[in-house]
Amino acid sequence: MKKCLLALAALSAAGCQTIAEEGNRLRPGLAIAADALANELPPEIYAIGAERSLHKPYGRLAADILNTGFSGDIGISREGRIATFSSPRDDDDTIPAWPWASVTKQIVAVMVMQQVEAGAIDLDAAAQNYLPSLASDIDSPTIRQLLQHRSGLRNPDDSPVRADGWPSFYTDGPTGIDWCTADRTAPTEDWRYNNCDYIVLGAILEAVTGSDLNNLFQANIVGPAKLSNTWIFEPGVMGDYHGREAAYDARLARYGWSAGLAGPIFDLLQFDRALMSGSLLSKQSLDTLWESDPALGYMALGQWVFEAPLKGCDTPVKIVERRGGIGKYQVRNIILPERETALVLTTSDESVDLREIWTGEGVMYDAISAVACT
Incomplete structure (x- = not known):
């Protein structure tokens, strides 16, 4: 029924x-x-x-x-x-909880900026300064390059692909930070989306703080943002979620802190509100987090930030966008900071095409226009 x-x-x-x-x-x-x-x-x-x-x-x-x-x-x-x-x-x-997929990266980027704010991390310092296992004859990526997918690390998408289309990194092959840091190449000016970047950033956060990353997440995000039921997928330690399947349990755990958070969208909106209100970062740190680079497709740090004309608005609207997608799951987290407004959509229907905002049509464009311009 x-x-x-x-x-x-x-x-x-x-x-x-x-x-x-x-x-x-x-x-x-x-x-x-x-x-x-x-x-x-x-x-x-x-x-x-x-x-x-x-x-x-x-x-x-x-x-x-x-x-x-x-x-x-x-x-x-x-x-x-x-x-x-x-x-x-x-x-x-x-079940109200959903896998947040790569929206996790947006949250990890905030945790990195919290350590920048505390003076423990320099965005333009070599990542090997914080994680010695990255040291080699090849130039180390900086923290900023990790955040913007310009690191030169191995990419899980390049691991052997199984018959079902899933790279073995996420299924039954070698995985984790040791895989990510082996055989890396030099950082690049161009960007290539890579989950290993945020797996390594998670390890750097643990090294810098001396804290398990989940404990850091609880203290620095869950508490201040008042999240109620959000967790990280780990083997044998996870809550229930919409459309749950045993295969997804195992795969999502392998994404770690690149895409492994799950929770209700209520919690994600709480995070958005806390970020806009200054509960998680100072204004200066938030400005740095959201400073986008047109040469990188308007990528900022862990999210994309741009202005777009919307239906019903007289002037272009500043949009902070974070997308996520794993298998059947799609997530969109949209922040409109100048309007103190946020919008989240989640679906497990692979046939749904949310479209790109810049096309000026489709589900996301219509939804953002209605929220921002009415």
Whole structure:
């Protein structure tokens, strides 16, 4: 039996409503009856823990997005509140957590900048200064080059590919930091997307702080951003997540801190809000994090930052974008810092084409335009 479009959670200015935990599932503890919103929202909207002032306009937006054929979860943060919506799904698959895929890199980049801010890391210093195993006759990449995929490290995508299309790095072949740092080449001016860059950055963070990276994540991100149920995939240590399969359990654990975080989109929006508000980084550090390079396709540090014309807005809008994708999962995390607004979309439907924002059409363009320009 399919559920109606479901608003999973909302955050008012006063804070979260009561959440009851049952196993690894989080279910809202308070509900607003559907008829209480009947004259405010489209008839297919059923709100749980909903803040009416936010669900009224964005419930309609969520319905419009779903009418394009999108299936998954949609989250919006604006005016100090968070609203999340879910497309119809089976009763036995109501888990709110999703693999965040490479949105993990955005969070690791923030943790790196926290250490830059503390004086423990220099963005333009050789990475081998912090991780001696990188030392060789070949020039070491800098921290900035690791963040921007210009390191010259081996690439997991180049490991032998199995019949099912997955590189063996993520399945049953050699993996991890030792694989990443062996046989590297010199850093380059051009960039090539590479998960090993962030696996190495994770090791550098551990070396610099003397702390397990998960403990550092809990202290420096989870606590300040008030995340409720986000974890890193590790063998034998993980929570439940949408569309869970045993094969994904094993594969996602091999991504480590390049793409291994998972949690509800509510938590991801909490991270976005904390980043915009200054709870995670100073303004100077945030400016550095978001300083993009047109020569690198507007890549900043762990994310892409650019201006784009949007439908309904008089002037181009500054957009901070982080994409993620592993197998059937797609994630988009969009921050509009000048509007103190964030938008998250997640799906496990491989047929969904979210399109590129710069094309001026498609699900992402329409969604961002509606959030930013209405």
